[in-house]
Amino acid sequence: MKPLLDVRDLVTEFPIGGKQGLRAVDEVSFKLNRGEVLGLVGESGSGKSVTGFSIMGLVDKPGKVSSGQILFDGEDLATQSYEQMRSLRGRRIAMVFQDPMMTLNPVLRIGTQMTEAIHAHEKVSPSQARIRARDALGMVGIPSPEERLDAYPHEFSGGMRQRVAIAIALLHRPDLIIADEPTTALDVTIQAQIISEFQKLTEEQGTAVIWITHDLAIVSGLADRIAVMYGGRIVESGDITTVLEAPHHPYTRGLIRSVPSENSRGTRLAQIPGVTPSLSRMPEGCTFRTRCERATDACRVRPGQFGNELDYHRCFHPFEEKLA
Amino acid sequence: MSLPNTPQNESPLLEIRKVSRHFGSKPDIATRISIALGAAKPPPVVHALDEVDLVIRRGEVLGLVGESGCGKSTLGRIAANILQPSSGSVLWKGTDRSKLNGRALRDADLAAQMIFQNPMAALNPRMNIETLVSEAPAIHGMIKGSRAAYVDEYLQKAGFDPDMKRRLPHQFSGGQRARVNIARALAVRPDFLVCDESVAALDVSIQAQILNLFMDLREQLDLTYLFVSHDLGVVEHISDRVAIMYLGRVVEEAPVEEVFAKPNHPYTQALLAEVPRIRPGKRKFEAIKGELPSPINPPPGCHFHPRCPFATERCRTEIPKRKEIAPHHYSACHLNDVAA
Ligand SMILES: Nc1ncnc2c1ncn2[C@@H]1O[C@H](COP(=O)(O)OP(=O)(O)OP(=O)(O)O)[C@@H](O)[C@H]1O
């Protein structure tokens, strides 16, 4: 089967003061089939959002995709014109941004923004659009949706704004949804409601989803596959169960071990030693080298992808045993 | 973790008494006339908080949890003195805060800081990180030595590389911005910090760093926290006591071990039944059954009754009173009357 999305060696850079650009995304490759959910997890600043922006053609200027391919349904998005991308966005590919105010206009009523989004790609009457907008709000668990259509974004709670952004992304039942930390600030009940809507889309419409998150508990129940990013690279990728049970890469292990619910109360949490170096100071070779307890001289060389193109890791001294 | 020992006679840091907060858009004159003539509906009023009582003791971490939209940020903003209640009163170190003025008011304002839920909205997009962090402490003469060193210290505390401090907020990732917000709140050296979903945007390893930092600071600087989070794992980890809200009311309040071991309120029980853990294997996520009650039209009696498996006739009409059902354990549910 030909994948819906096939990202190959994607590099996205931000030029900083004339010097060589900062590589926010560094040779990232992954594939996604219709109806599949990929959990994209990793350190803060590791390039998850920028990966999403790159696919959407929304990298903040002067940053740009400098090499690689983004094959969506056979066509390379990296070479599409602005107009072509605009007609795809919202209709065939949608993104739920990490910050809902990137989707929402603070001076327009919620209802107006939603009906405008509907009208951008579909010819429906204003009253029909309003009904669809209302139902979409109800679908993401907003009570009294009819009355709430007339509110402004600042009159919504943080989680409610996040949910409106999700509702807008789902409006046109796109083929691919990139959801960037879509439920970070939501309680479990509402989270489950929203995820159930995504699951419906993946099952009934074959929508593919990239679910960017740091919440491993959600990913463990939702995703088919997982890709773990660190310092702009995917350091481990594979089937979700396999990776969570027996992670090869030391960073993946550290990540799983620092989940608060897996630690005991009142004690200090297990944390990965050291801090993430900024992009301009990423070490040569393995980017995790400065924080890794298994590092040796061999790690001064950039690790390649060990494994096959779907299941791989980038580590010279991988763990083989299961997590305790 | 045991409760910090505060002398009996010392007043709590913050006391919230019967605080309600309503929001309603004010109709313009034309709309008011049409409402009067029956030609338009009055704009909806949101009952964000409904007679909330809450005490925050010096040195404690009070976790605040509840469904999205139940009023946590509104309560947090009132605690941090950024928003005024529609009715009820707030006591800061024993004094009604609305009676403070001059120096005392300024000190109380600085002493209570809030780390906002939405980092981007809280950061002026045209100011670089250094200015954002140093602005308030500089105005209030808190920086004795070099400004740069001061900023670096707080950025480092929050796990943010000071090398990047000349850049603008939009050039950072979500988690990096969240850390700038944390550095900014810490930089005015508050006594009381309202953390509103402050670690929600952070990956677990940085979350661990920040939570550890919060715990260290509490010891070093005697900080008190109101910690708003939807993440029960985080709340269980960091809090001494937990308050659970449902649709504008605090329904249960107890020491953390007690809440997790013996949840009393049916809403709390439902909430705890769903603590997410890492469990490999795909599962079906469940949609909400029935309609969610709305703060525009809160149900009469116990707000939870439309979703409560134990609801009786009484729950539909009478608001349950807050009762101490065990030492320091409060709950507002009619079932506790029967059991007594
Ligand atoms: N407009 C920009 N200009 C310069 N650098 C940028 C810009 N946007 C992002 N970056 C940098 O690119 C890197 C990757 O950022 P990205 O937002 O993708 O991180 P992320 O993995 O989504 O992290 P988080 O979990 O914190 O949201 C970061 O180091 C960030 O500082």
Ligand SMILES: Nc1ncnc2c1ncn2[C@@H]1O[C@H](COP(=O)(O)OP(=O)(O)OP(=O)(O)O)[C@@H](O)[C@H]1O
């Ligand atoms: N400025 C405002 N104007 C009108 N309504 C408001 C305003 N601020 C909050 N509200 C309403 O008050 C209610 C409570 O909002 P609040 O932000 O306190 O919720 P929350 O518990 O923090 O939710 P979340 O977890 O989603 O952030 C919501 O229904 C919200 O729409």
Ligand code: SF4
């Ligand atoms: S390659 Fe070396 S430094 Fe990098 S993660 Fe593996 S062992 Fe650690």
Ligand code: SF4
């Ligand atoms: S008062 Fe009644 S409806 Fe409310 S939680 Fe208790 S049993 Fe349920």
Ligand SMILES: [Mg+2]
């Ligand atoms: Mg991000």
Ligand SMILES: [Mg+2]
């Ligand atoms: Mg909130």
